[in-house]
Amino acid sequence: MTTNQTIGGVPRGEPVYQVSDGVNGWSDVDLLRYTACCLDPEEYECRVLYAEHPAPVAVVLPARPRADEEEYERMTDYEKGLLHGGIELWDKIDEVTRLNPSL
Structure with missing residues (x-):
């Protein structure tokens, strides 16, 4: 899976791989562990989330200090x-x- 995939032409953010054993909740894991856990669907539930790109933010800076x-x-x-x-x-x-x- 690559980080430049798109959904409806909109680029996805970075993938976050997670697994759950049904007891301890969801845990972030690396791609290797994610792949290994997905090979055992009776023991682990797997999902991939994509971080969204941050929304643009307008920043208003204070006036520059000046003195005559x-x-x-x-x-x-x-x-x-x-x-x-x-x-x-x-x-x-x-x-x-x-x-x-x-x-």
Whole structure:
């Protein structure tokens, strides 16, 4: 079974193989154990589930930290540190966005 199968033209997610012995409930297993258990249908029940692709999510980021020169001069060292930390964080967010255009 491959991970690129489709249902009605819609691609499936990754397969999750599960077996149950009727007593202990369902357990996730690897493909080899799944195949072995399916050879004994009187002892084990087998099923394959497919993980769904995550739904797209809109993310709203907070405003970028900015301070004009006059405002910056009135800031305490602590506030300046927070401002610089926020700017560094935004630099990292910009880099992630550049590397992942779908974001």
